[in-house]
Amino acid sequence: GKTYKIAVIAGDGIGLEVMPEGLRCLQAASKKHGFTLSLTEFDFASCDYYEKNGKMLPDDWVELLKPFDAIYFGAVGDPRRYPDHITLWGSLLQFRRQFDQYVNLRPVRLIPGVQSPLALRKPGDEKIDFWVVRENTEGEYSEIGGRIFTGTSREFVTQETIMTRIGTDRILDYAFKLAQGRPRKLLTSATKSNGISITMPYWDERVVEMSKKFPDVKVEKYHIDILTAHFVARPQSFDVVVGSNLFGDILSDLGPAITGTIGIAPSGNINPTGEWPSLFEPVHGSAPDIYGKKIANPVGMIWAGQMMLLHLGETAAAEDMLSAIEQVLGRGDFSEITPDMGGKGRTEILGRAIEKAILDM
Numbered sequence: 001g002k003t004y005k006i007a008v009i010a011g012d013g014i015g016l017e018v019m020p021e022g023l024r025c026l027q028a029a030s031k032k033h034g035f036t037l038s039l040t041e042f043d044f045a046s047c048d049y050y051e052k053n054g055k056m057l058p059d060d061w062v063e064l065l066k067p068f069d070a071i072y073f074g075a076v077g078d079p080r081r082y083p084d085h086i087t088l089w090g091s092l093l094q095f096r097r098q099f100d101q102y103v104n105l106r107p108v109r110l111i112p113g114v115q116s117p118l119a120l121r122k123p124g125d126e127k128i129d130f131w132v133v134r135e136n137t138e139g140e141y142s143e144i145g146g147r148i149f150t151g152t153s154r155e156f157v158t159q160e161t162i163m164t165r166i167g168t169d170r171i172l173d174y175a176f177k178l179a180q181g182r183p184r185k186l187l188t189s190a191t192k193s194n195g196i197s198i199t200m201p202y203w204d205e206r207v208v209e210m211s212k213k214f215p216d217v218k219v220e221k222y223h224i225d226i227l228t229a230h231f232v233a234r235p236q237s238f239d240v241v242v243g244s245n246l247f248g249d250i251l252s253d254l255g256p257a258i259t260g261t262i263g264i265a266p267s268g269n270i271n272p273t274g275e276w277p278s279l280f281e282p283v284h285g286s287a288p289d290i291y292g293k294k295i296a297n298p299v300g301m302i303w304a305g306q307m308m309l310l311h312l313g314e315t316a317a318a319e320d321m322l323s324a325i326e327q328v329l330g331r332g333d334f335s336e337i338t339p340d341m342g343g344k345g346r347t348e349i350l351g352r353a354i355e356k357a358i359l360d361m
């Protein structure tokens, strides 16, 4: 079988706790399907590294990471130690930009066995199963702006939103293609062109332009405020939802919350050209409030590993991993599932249960 070089960066907080479970399940899948994951662990992109080195990354991080087939990433940040804008802009956001991971792909799926906080959904109800496609390199996340008159009563700050034609078109193209490949072929665009009067109308304009190339895809657009309400009221009606960097960020926490817990949600930061390595991580952060208790849900990390295998072309192994997740969650064993899903399980117990299910597939 093939060998894939994977950079492993656990980061901070529960990133350190869920990473071993993700690796355990990936190793089970690789053993079963006859390929090799050659793992290299790095301690940068963490508060400990920052404390020792005064920076989040070594100077040669681009050359270090570029040769890898993919990056498997936990979570970074601990606001009790260092401000988030230093730790996050110094690490994860650098990866996304330097490696041109312009697609942030995040699934939202109601998995039987995981209780939704919404009205009880019965068998036969429509499934909740959609993708959030988030623009991942520009938009509201920009470094253009400034602070002047600092410390005076005239102090003020600005921060620009950047939408380039290339950046907007390439994320829309990805989202349209994803929608085209699904049975319902429905694309929902998140906008706010009623209030944000320059960038958001531009986004809408590019959606209309792109839709001409995909006549079979049905397009709808909603302003972000009402879209969040529709997510809660009728999540089963979405198929592919595309949004700017900030809107995609918000929608991809809301979606998994509706399906039970953000603890199960994975995230692919994808460079579709293959010029740079793509990065796979859970949607959640380092959860300082539960770090150390060993109760973090490892499913987001494991499912991110599943997305990584799909990206590498190991389709059969990826299918096994997803089936294993569904099988274990589906039996709803309280001694296995973690407290965020209403159980008494611990991180390692759930990770081992999914590992075993993969090996038994």
Ligand code: NAD
Residues within 6 Å of the ligand: 014, 074, 075, 076, 077, 078, 079, 084, 088, 092, 262, 263, 264, 281, 282, 283, 284, 285, 286, 287, 288, 289, 290, 295, 296, 297, 298, 300, 338, 340
């Ligand atoms: P968070 O996702 O870390 O936690 C939000 C809430 O969800 C907390 O109550 C937490 O206990 C719970 N939670 C998160 N993941 C869970 C899991 N796997 N199992 C069970 N419960 C889980 O978000 P936050 O509190 O806003 O941020 C904490 C730190 O993480 C900050 O430094 C933030 O910037 C950072 N962060 C990093 C990433 C990343 O590395 N990709 C993403 C989001 C936030």
Ligand code: IPM
Residues within 6 Å of the ligand: 088, 093, 249, 283, 285
């Ligand atoms: C995410 C996170 C990051 C983001 C933060 C930690 C900078 O919330 O991956 O969703 O906003 O992109």
Ligand code: MN
Residues within 6 Å of the ligand: 249, 250, 253, 283
């Ligand atoms: Mn987020």
